[in-house]
Amino acid sequence: MKRKHTIVALSVGLALAGAYGSAFAAGEVTVTIGSAAPMSGPQAAFGQDNTNGVRMAINDLNKENIVIGGKKVIWKIDAQDDQADPKQATTVAQKFVDEKVNGVVGHLNSGCTFPASRIYNQAGIPDITPSSTDPKIAEQGFKTFFRIIANDNALGAGLANYAKANLKAKTVAVIDDRTAYGQGVADVFAKTAKKDGLKVLDREYTNDKATDFSAILTKIKSLHPDVIFYGGMYSQAGPMLRQIQQLGIKTHFMGGDGICAPELAKLAGNAADITICAEGGSPISKMPGGVAWKKRYDAEFGPSAFQIYSPYSYDGTMVLAAAMKKANSVDPAKYLKDIRNIDYNGVTKSDIHFLANGNLAEPTITLSKFDNGVKTVVAVEEVK
Template sequence: MQFKKSMIFAAMAGSIAFAAAAQQELVVRIGHVAPTSGPQAHYGKDNENGARMAIEDLNKRNITVGGRKVRWVLQAEDDAADPKQGTAAAQKLVDAKVNAVVGHLNSGTTLPASAIYNQAGIPQITPSATNPRIAQQGFNTFFRILANDNALGAGLALYGAKSLSAKNVAVIDDRTAYGQGVADVFARTAEANGMKIVAREFTNDKATDFNAILTKIRAANPDIIFYGGMDPQAGPMLRQMKALGINAKFMGGDGICTDKLTELSGGANNDTVFCAEGGASLAKMPGGTEWRKRYDAQFPGQFQVYSPYVYDAVMMIADAVQKAGSAEPARIREQLAKIDYQGVTARIGFDSIGEIRNPAMTIYTYRGGKKIALN
């Protein structure tokens, strides 16, 4: 009988100790949203991989805030690159009371979602949505960790004029917030630098047949075809350009600047494509080379573009929590607004509207199926 009582007391003591330990734990939930289904799933999975790497690294560090051990939790949602699904995912994260959000991937989903996070007072860092209008809404909860379309579109146009000596250009966009935005900037800058827009055409982000558009463009004999959109459309477009005998150079922003473009184009991208990313090349990032080795070991063959920016975004939120001594969203936002953080991708700080200060931009081409940095 005495033995049974001892066992009961021991069990009670263990339960009390466990409850006390649980009370001491601070759970910080970080939301992540990207398209992990549909034609753009390869981008979304790459982004989510970057978030998971960061969460795993944080939990290995046994970080404490206010004397409480922090457990970092990722709540990942799929928006399928669809604005309606994006707003539903944003509301789901708000209802789950996440402390901060990394995402969304696309400008078209980030624009409506950013209003939801702002209303809830939840800080949001996008690692990839580049439309300038997002930062111009006046939301103090919004931060962008890479260059926007003003830099990308203008940089590509200047490269076309000065390095490729192009005179005539055709412009196509997919009518999304990202695609149309970057195409508009490219067209304006091209004209300002003496190039003539000989065709302006439109498609959508679900299309795969561009023969009618390309046949019309072929008659204008452009030196460059610029496409504002993503690689699920750019790949087939390049195949069809080759089949139609169009020898123009092909340009686009970070949406087409992926490792997967070679596969999607059937190799038609070799020595014909010039694209831009809103950051330094991995080789020139402060921690890019070593980080990529770790990424490839954990997620072989899945790297695309944005995962190192996602990794930095999660780490910056963690840094803000530690500096604030709190996981309250308002306190995190205050710290992000004045942060000076040395990340894998760059040294990061934000201006008054949440844009990254001193953004880098890299122009790439493809040779032998491999993406090669030109600057």
């Protein structure tokens, strides 16, 4: 009978080990970071780049053999395609909550981060966006939300100021795609342009699926603006630039970080050469760890994979890990406070820390132009 009890006890132990996985048996703990971005559709290049940044950080963390709470940590990524669709983003967010991920890096689009951040806040799961720039997200007051990049207030204003001071523009026309991001950055640009004394000749609207802008552009052509500003993504800006060229419109073209990617030149060809765009953060060459990091990124994913945000998604993942190490816990409820008090030496910035509303403290913006299809930095400015 004693032998029978031993066999039963052994069977129960094996069953428990199976239920909790190898981490239980080996004294390990698995930490899963959710990564949410459009992995399909017209913005897939951005989404894949974001995911690459998280994946690269996860690989680096696993090489460190980190111990938290007395257990070796096995780091994993759960990469989900939110299709740049707010409804799909909420489905992804709820999936992460149900699976009890330890933290989230995402979403890419402001329109996706906006509703998803509410779900994360209700569940107490920290989320760091590497790319959503709508200021209104932080205004919701969620304690779990963080942004590791400058917001649209900085981008839109920086572009308007540049149009006035450097392009000597006097008139502008503004178009946006009606998404939270596109409308937000366009509103800031238009407001700052008026404040700077520029005249906004026209305000037009499209959507983030459109490819034919001939009616809008024909109307704008008759107004002869010095600048056309587009609030939206490169997937629409590319064909829009081609149509500007076809219509013979003589102007400058401006937009935020949504258009400020190498993919723009692939879609627009030499029509992209009238473009000046702004992105939150510094160029790779000016980031404290940028050059060495980019070399590793290219070796792992190929040089054509890089767009804009992967260094920020990398640092976002590393900030989550740093907070867990500081708290000596992978429990979001215990390490959340340590994100708020973090001072992390990252690839993108040497002193990453956050304001009370989750915005990045002391961000920078970079203005670039396209010259023969190559994005070239024209100015780097600190946001005060």
